[in-house]
Amino acid sequence: MHRITPYIQAQRLPVLAAAVLILLLAGCSAPPVPLKERKVYIGRQDGRYILFRDKRPFIVKGAAGYDHLEALHAAGGNTIRTWDTAGLGNLLDSAQAAGIAVIAGLSVPLSRSLEFYKDTAGVAALYKSYHALVNRYKHHPALLMWCLGNEVDFPYKPRFRPFYKTYNRLLQMIHEQDPDHPVTTALINFDRRCLYNIRWKVKGLDLISMNIFGELHNLERELKNFSWFWDGPFLISEWGINGPWETEATAWGAPIENTSNKKAEQYLQRYTDHMPVNNPRFLGACVFYWGQKQEVTHTWFSLFAENGAASAVVQAMQLIWTGQQPTHRAPSLKYMLVEGKGARDNILLQPGAMHAAEILFDEAISDSLRITWEIMPEDWYIRYRSDVNARKPVVLNSLLLSPQGNKTGFRTPAKEGPYRIFATVCDRYGNFATANTPFYVVAP
Structure with missing residues (x-):
């Protein structure tokens, strides 16, 4: 141990006093929890990012939706990704019973909703609500991570400062209240503009998530070409066949939809040919949509029927996740x-x-x-x-x-x-x- 001379001690006392004062004024926040003591964290081994859950590597074999959790587990999936907090407690309980982890979505208005972000009362109410929610569910064993915003967009212009102020305040609060779980946000495709602004204006996101459909085949190239600026871990929070906005249409503009069997072939081919599973930054992917939803048609993205029956796409996902075909194939x-x-x-x-x-x-x-x-x-x-x-x-x-x-x-x-x-x-x-x-x- 090196001894400090009285002169140096005298010089350091004002500095130490100032540091103590700053800590007191800041509320004496506790030091960050070391990664390996957290329930879920992202580490790095041999040049590869790894998501750890309960000290074990965890690859997200996920689906975006709310339902059919037992079917997800039976098909070899391990994660469900949501967009909002409606019924979150029941979902977490059901997921835990089914052996499924949950990426819990915390919905926030789009960045262009400046009227909301300038409304101090509305922002305060949102902050208070999420503060209570995070504290309520942060110890739930099914929780994997938080997703703060879905496709909210991260723009350049100074007029969006109210959005960034609110977003960063929410992000900081989540980390302070729940250091056990990572926080992400979901972008539309691989968006360099958003990535630039996240690096410059957002502090504390643990990973980036992307909702990507027809552009999935370009993702590996985009990741490589932009790694000079951003080389962090990522998750595919939604992927699937081309959306109605990306497909062939009739003369009057009606999107042409493939049969469910053709979709199954496309899901399988898209995952096999274009999912960047060997990329050292890849943490997993969530197929879209694990349930039944109306989006242009009630069948376009629905992997399940209204009566709960499963499509050939569910069986394709089982093959992807487990390498095994089901005993009974869907009608062809x-x-x-x-x-x-x-x-x-x-x-x-x-x-x-x-x-x-x-x-x-x-x-x-x-x-x-x-x-x-x-x-x-x-x-x-x-x-x-x-x-x-x-x-x-x-x-x-x-x-x-x-x-x-x-x-x-x-x-x-x-x-x-x-x-x-x-x-x-x-x-x-x-x-x-x-x-x-x-x-x-x-x-x-």
């Missing part, structure tokens, strides 16, 4: 035809006319299969493209006529506009398959 559809035409033929029909639709299978139709037909107006046409609807449009069941086997007759609606006919095929093992075809009713 090829495509749907309306009057012998497919969606890419831009089907125009007269109002009130009789027509026929059929679905074709890859194999002989089993007597145990149950086929449900539905006709409904196009959701995007009713609600506007930027106004996301969470509810399935009203089904026009009165237009369906005598379905038989893989075929049905139907009468076109009297009102001009875009519509879509759906077929859902369920088997006796809890599996389903879907196909649909858009058509346009043209008034004479």
Whole structure:
């Protein structure tokens, strides 16, 4: 031990006193918890980032959604990712019972919502609410990490200072109240602008998450080319097939949707060919959407049917996560035809006319299969493209006529506009398959 001379001690006393005063004024915050004492943390070994949970490496084999947790576990998944705190306590309990970890979403308004971020009372209420929530659930054994904001965007301009002030205050609070769990945020795709601003203006995010669909094939290249500026750990918080905004459409703008079987092939191929699983910064991925949701159609992203049946995509994920195929495969559809035409033929029909639709299978139709037909107006046409609807449009069941086997007759609606006919095929093992075809009713 080196001794300090009285002169040096005298010189250091004012400095030490000032340091003590600063600590007192700051509330004497406790020193940070060492990583290896935390319940969940991100470490680094042999040049690779690793997520540790209960001192063991944990690769996120996840899904984005809220339901079907036992099915997720049975398929080999281990994590569910949410967007908000609705029913978080029940979800955490159910996840723990099913052996599933939870990435809990803490929803905040988009950065462009400056009216909110300038409202001191509204911001204070949000802070108080999340302070209580974090403290309530931070010790729950199912909690894996917090996700502060989903696609909120991180802009350049000085006028967004109220957003950054609020965001950083929330982020600091989460870390102070719960040092046991990492905090992330979810970006749209690989966004260099957002990454620049996060590095410059946001303090304390442990990792970056990305919602990425059609651009997944570019991710590895983007990561490499931008590693000079950001080389931290990342998570894929949503991935899947191309969204309706990224796909081929009819002449009137209706997105053309593949059958559920074709989607399963695409999920498998996309993961195999483009998921950066060997990247030393990769912490895992969450497939979208583990449940049933309305987004342009009620089948586009839904891995489960309304009755809880599982699609071929669920089985593809089981193959990805476990390397094993299920005992009973989902019904295998090829495509749907309306009057012998497919969606890419831009089907125009007269109002009130009789027509026929059929679905074709890859194999002989089993007597145990149950086929449900539905006709409904196009959701995007009713609600506007930027106004996301969470509810399935009203089904026009009165237009369906005598379905038989893989075929049905139907009468076109009297009102001009875009519509879509759906077929859902369920088997006796809890599996389903879907196909649909858009058509346009043209008034004479």
